[in-house]
Amino acid sequence: MPIATDGSGMRIGIISVFTDHHRRGAHHRGVLQPQVGPLIAALLPPDAEVDLVNDAWDEPDWSRDYDLLFLSCLHSDFDRARQISHYWRRRGAKTVLGGVLASTYPDLCTPYFDAIVVGDPEATVPVLYADFRRNRLQPRYVSPPYDPASSPSPRYDLAAPTQVLPIGIEATRGCPFTCDFCALTGAGIRHLSRPAHSVVRDILAARRAVGRSAPWHKRNVAIFYDNNLGGNFNHLRGLCDALAPLRLYWGACVTFNVLRDENLLARLSRAGCRALFVGLESFNPAAIRDMGKHQNLLREVRAGIARCHDKGMLLFAGLMLSPREDDLSYIAGIPRHLRESGLHVPAYVSFETPFPGTPHFHRLALETAPAFLPNALLRDFNGYTLVTRPLRAEPEAFVAVYRDLLEVLFSPSARLIKFAKDAAHFLPRGRLMPLLYDLYELASESPRIAPGRSLIAGTDLPPPEYGRIPFCDGDFSNEAERNDLLQPLRVTDAQGRVLPQWLSARHAGAASGTSAKARAVGA
Numbered sequence: 001m002p003i004a005t006d007g008s009g010m011r012i013g014i015i016s017v018f019t020d021h022h023r024r025g026a027h028h029r030g031v032l033q034p035q036v037g038p039l040i041a042a043l044l045p046p047d048a049e050v051d052l053v054n055d056a057w058d059e060p061d062w063s064r065d066y067d068l069l070f071l072s073c074l075h076s077d078f079d080r081a082r083q084i085s086h087y088w089r090r091r092g093a094k095t096v097l098g099g100v101l102a103s104t105y106p107d108l109c110t111p112y113f114d115a116i117v118v119g120d121p122e123a124t125v126p127v128l129y130a131d132f133r134r135n136r137l138q139p140r141y142v143s144p145p146y147d148p149a150s151s152p153s154p155r156y157d158l159a160a161p162t163q164v165l166p167i168g169i170e171a172t173r174g175c176p177f178t179c180d181f182c183a184l185t186g187a188g189i190r191h192l193s194r195p196a197h198s199v200v201r202d203i204l205a206a207r208r209a210v211g212r213s214a215p216w217h218k219r220n221v222a223i224f225y226d227n228n229l230g231g232n233f234n235h236l237r238g239l240c241d242a243l244a245p246l247r248l249y250w251g252a253c254v255t256f257n258v259l260r261d262e263n264l265l266a267r268l269s270r271a272g273c274r275a276l277f278v279g280l281e282s283f284n285p286a287a288i289r290d291m292g293k294h295q296n297l298l299r300e301v302r303a304g305i306a307r308c309h310d311k312g313m314l315l316f317a318g319l320m321l322s323p324r325e326d327d328l329s330y331i332a333g334i335p336r337h338l339r340e341s342g343l344h345v346p347a348y349v350s351f352e353t354p355f356p357g358t359p360h361f362h363r364l365a366l367e368t369a370p371a372f373l374p375n376a377l378l379r380d381f382n383g384y385t386l387v388t389r390p391l392r393a394e395p396e397a398f399v400a401v402y403r404d405l406l407e408v409l410f411s412p413s414a415r416l417i418k419f420a421k422d423a424a425h426f427l428p429r430g431r432l433m434p435l436l437y438d439l440y441e442l443a444s445e446s447p448r449i450a451p452g453r454s455l456i457a458g459t460d461l462p463p464p465e466y467g468r469i470p471f472c473d474g475d476f477s478n479e480a481e482r483n484d485l486l487q488p489l490r491v492t493d494a495q496g497r498v499l500p501q502w503l504s505a506r507h508a509g510a511a512s513g514t515s516a517k518a519r520a521v522g523a
Contacts, residue, residue: 119143
């Protein structure tokens with residue numbers, strides 16, 4: 001789809017909406033940041049005035065005027081997204097929502113935006129913009145199947161001045177696996193790969209945007225934002241061959257099966273990879289089976305981590321607690337499993353969360369006895385608030401042992417021990433870059449939980465961001481509209497049963513091939 005050519009005089013905003021799932025209310029400029037803004041901007045006319053807003057970095061400038069406003073959000077950010085939309089609609093802007101929620105629940109989203117996009121941005125944004133210029137904006141745009149060769153080079157120049165690592169790349173979309181809890185599975189998204197030469201093109205474009213005078217790490221360190229860069233081994237081998245001459249250091253997310261292939265790990269290392277992230281999820285075999293994470297072979301965890309480290313790459317891994325399969329003794333034993341595996345400290349520990357629209361969500365919704373906690377709000381579906389009834393403990397006991405686990409795993413001594421062990425492995429081999437990744441990650445981890453949090457759905461602390469939109473009395477036509485916009489959306493009733501509107505998710509697989517973490521239109 002060609003990029004629109006006439007943007008003169010247009011003021012366009014692109015906002016990646018952020019609600020702090022830790023409830024600390026603090027903006028941050030971490031390494032991982034949404035990459036959708038530069039991509040959407042590249043699909044708009046080059047002469048349009050584009051304001052790129054990463055809500056995780058800074059509060060939007062509420063005094064700005066927009067003609068057209070694109071918004072993206074995760075499930076737990078949707079209340080803030082619809083409030084931001086209302087704020088600028090009242091000031092004359094047309095607003096558009098894309099992302100995984102828009103793709104799976106377009107009817108639920110429609111009342112709060114002028115247009116909803118289902119699917120990927122490449123084929124929809126130019127058409128939507130042309131309709132907007134003709135004053136014929138449609139309420140819904142559905143993308144055709146994603147063409148991996150259709151992506152333009154993102155507008156890296158818009159994000160480079162503030163992003164810690166401006167070279168953020170997407171080489172693939174989706175994942176070939178069908179984990180039960182994953183939003184990609186819920187949307188029916190499969191794995192699609194971009195040509196390696198177009199990935200190299202984007203890296204070179206990012207380097208030009210950053211400039212020769214930028215700090216070394218901004219020019220020579222990159223992040224691949226793919227959900228699973230290793231979803232196609234043949235493509236990954238070719239990509240590694242194309243990356244090797246660039247002398248670039250980079251990190252990426254892959255699935256566990258990549259760690260089992262020693263030759264592929266060696267190829268990754270030669271191509272400049274110095275850090276990999278894997279969703280390890282659990283050391284409990286029953287939980288792994290329940291998640292449908294069959295590619296994770298627990299008997300090979302230690303060997304896989306060792307293989308990765310031996311090739312000069314640091315391994316990060318995330319863990320989830322399964323309220324349906326984990327008991328308190330298992331949770332208390334997680335530090336021992338981490339020591340025995342050689343991982344020591346995970347990147348995070350969250351709750352397995354049945355995000356609306358996923359198979360996990362619909363499976364629990366059909367259970368005879370309510371599987372969800374009562375009065376669960378959409379903002380509670382963030383991974384760090386318990387929304388599912390534990391089967392082997394009371395909710396209060398489950399979150400209490402979770403709090404204790406965080407104190408043990410992320411204590412200063414635990415982080416120091418991990419760094420010392422990693423240094424003893426990498427330093428003799430002259431591998432400094434993995435240790436820099438390690439140091440940054442360990443320094444950013446904390447067991448601190450915001451005061452006042454229950455960590456339980458329906459009673460958890462409201463996000464501080466909710467009170468920051470400067471509405472005035474004239475922004476609401478009546479009290480009913482005010483209440484509709486300012487009250488959080490509920491997912492379950494007082495008994496924990498799922499409300500009817502959440503039982504009719506749209507299966508968007510035929511119209512999308514998009515990353516749930518990194519898209520705005522079509523996440």
